[in-house]
Amino acid sequence: MIKFSTNFLLSFLLLVSTNAFAQSESIVLSDLKWDITSPASSTELFIPSGGSMIAGLIYNANGLQKHPTLMLLHGYPGNERNLDIAQVVRSHGWNVIYFDYRGSWGSQGKFSFKNSVEDVVNVVAYCNKYQDLLKIDTSNIVLFGHSMGGWISLKALQELPTIKKGFALSTWNIGNDYKNVSTEKEMLRLANDPITGGKYFVLNTSLKNLYTPVLQDQTYFNLLNDAKSLANKQIIMIDEHEKNSQLAAKIKESNKSYFDYSVWQTDHVFTNKRASLINMVLAFLEK
Numbered sequence: 461m462i463k464f465s466t467n468f469l470l471s472f473l474l475l476v477s478t479n480a481f482a483q484s485e486s487i488v489l490s491d492l493k494w495d496i497t498s499p500a501s502s503t504e505l506f507i508p509s510g511g512s513m514i515a516g517l518i519y520n521a522n523g524l525q526k527h528p529t530l531m532l533l534h535g536y537p538g539n540e541r542n543l544d545i546a547q548v549v550r551s552h553g554w555n556v557i558y559f560d561y562r563g564s565w566g567s568q569g570k571f572s573f574k575n576s577v578e579d580v581v582n583v584v585a586y587c588n589k590y591q592d593l594l595k596i597d598t599s600n601i602v603l604f605g606h607s608m609g610g611w612i613s614l615k616a617l618q619e620l621p622t623i624k625k626g627f628a629l630s631t632w633n634i635g636n637d638y639k640n641v642s643t644e645k646e647m648l649r650l651a652n653d654p655i656t657g658g659k660y661f662v663l664n665t666s667l668k669n670l671y672t673p674v675l676q677d678q679t680y681f682n683l684l685n686d687a688k689s690l691a692n693k694q695i696i697m698i699d700e701h702e703k704n705s706q707l708a709a710k711i712k713e714s715n716k717s718y719f720d721y722s723v724w725q726t727d728h729v730f731t732n733k734r735a736s737l738i739n740m741v742l743a744f745l746e747k
Contacts, residue, residue: 484739498524509582512569516559519550529555530598535607536662540729563664571665580616607632618689625694635681687714694718718733
C-alpha cells in the first residue's frame with residue numbers, strides 16, 4: 461500500500477510539472493491594497509537610444525523594495541500593446557515597462573527592425589542606471605514580445621547575457637518570411653501588401669529603408685540561425701499557427717535551460733485567450 465501511494469504521488473507530481481503551463485481559463489484578480497509608503501503607480505519614461513529619445517512608461521509595483529520587471533515589446537506597427545497583461549502582472553508584485561521603439565508612435569528617430577532590437581538593449585541599460593529610482597531588480601528582468609516583438613525579444617536575448625527569460629507570442633520570423641526573395645522590387649511588392657503590412661504613418665521610415673536590410677542580411681533576420689545562441693535562455697513560444705514549428709524544433713533541440721512551445725486555437729492577438737495567456741505569463745514569471 462505504501463509503495464502504491466508513493467508511486468501515485470510521484471505520478472501526480474510529474475503530471476503537475478508537465479502541465480505547469482496548461483491553459484487556465486479564468487483569472488482571480490483583487491483590488492490592490494496600496495502600500496502607503498510607496499503605492500503602485502505609473503510613470504512616464506523618456507529613454508535615450510541611438511541619439512534619440514523613446515517614449516515609454518513603467519507600471520510601478522507596490523512597495524519600497526526593488527521589484528522584478530517585465531518588459532513588453534509590441535509588434536508591427538503596435539496596435540496590440542498587451543497592457544491587460546501589465547495590470548495583472550503588476551498586481552503580482554512586478555514592475556512592467558512598455559515603450560515605443562525609435563521612430564514609432566511618436567518616439568524620436570528612425571524606425572527599423574535592427575534599431576528596435578538595439579532599443580531593447582538601451583532600455584535595459586537605462587533600467588540598470590536608474591534601478592534605485594525606478595525600484596527595478598535588474599537581476600530579474602523578463603522580455604515579452606508579440607509578433608514582431610517576439611522576433612525582437614529573441615534577438616535581444618542574445619545581446620543581453622544577464623536576462624535569462626523570454627516569452628515570444630506569435631513570433632514574426634521576419635527573415636524566414638522573405639527567404640525566397642532575391643530582388644528589391646519583389647521585396648517591396650510583398651512589403652507593400654496591405655494584407656500583410658503596408659506603409660504605416662505611425663512608423664517614421666520608408667518601406668525601402670525598412671525592408672532592404674532584410675534582403676541584404678537574410679542570415680541575421682532569420683531566427684532559424686539563432687537556436688544555439690538561445691541555448692541557455694528560458695523561453696516560451698505560443699502561436700496561433702504552425703508556421704514556427706521548425707523554429708521551435710530547432711530551439712528545443714539546442715536549449716539547455718527551459719523551452720516550451722504550443723499552438724492555440726485563436727487569432728493573432730489571442731482575443732479569446734486573454735485569461736489563459738495571462739495565467740501562462742504569470743506561471744512563467746514565477747518559475
